[in-house]
Amino acid sequence: MSEECAADCASSMHNGVKMDIQNKYIVVLEDDAILCDNFSKNLEKCLYQLQSEDWDVLFGAECCNLHVNPPVGKVVERLDLARGTCMYALNYGAGKRVYDIYEKQNVIDKPIDLWFNSIAEPNNIRCFWSNPILVFQGSCSLFKSSIR
Numbered sequence: 001m002s003e004e005c006a007a008d009c010a011s012s013m014h015n016g017v018k019m020d021i022q023n024k025y026i027v028v029l030e031d032d033a034i035l036c037d038n039f040s041k042n043l044e045k046c047l048y049q050l051q052s053e054d055w056d057v058l059f060g061a062e063c064c065n066l067h068v069n070p071p072v073g074k075v076v077e078r079l080d081l082a083r084g085t086c087m088y089a090l091n092y093g094a095g096k097r098v099y100d101i102y103e104k105q106n107v108i109d110k111p112i113d114l115w116f117n118s119i120a121e122p123n124n125i126r127c128f129w130s131n132p133i134l135v136f137q138g139s140c141s142l143f144k145s146s147i148r
Helices: 003-022 039-050 094-105 112-120
Strands: 025-029 033-035 057-059 076-078 087-091 127-130 135-137
Touching: 039 057, 039 076, 039 087, 039 127, 087 094
Parallel strands: 057 127
Antiparallel strands: 025 087, 033 135, 057 087, 076 127
């Protein structure tokens, strides 16, 4: 990954978490995100089910063909790892926590999804994955990638 691209992804995360102060949750999309059919409806289902969970991050993008199979009747499952960052939602307060971790480290020295993985467990960041997939990464199919 080029340094410019890594910096752009980190910058998106950085700007998104600053908005956390004003919202119940924020949704961060990369510039090549392709929303799946019924994106809004399926995102609402995920967020509705997460109301009964103690959650920080919802990863909703397709990445490396990684999937979860939540229990019957559920559309989210806890798995404290990132699944790509083409689309994720941060719960109120989680954005500030992630921002504070970034401020302490003052660097994101790896692709943002791997950085999330490196900070999740030691900082008790509760990650969930959606099923169905909410977003596909366009640079994997429709758009030319500047990092591949």
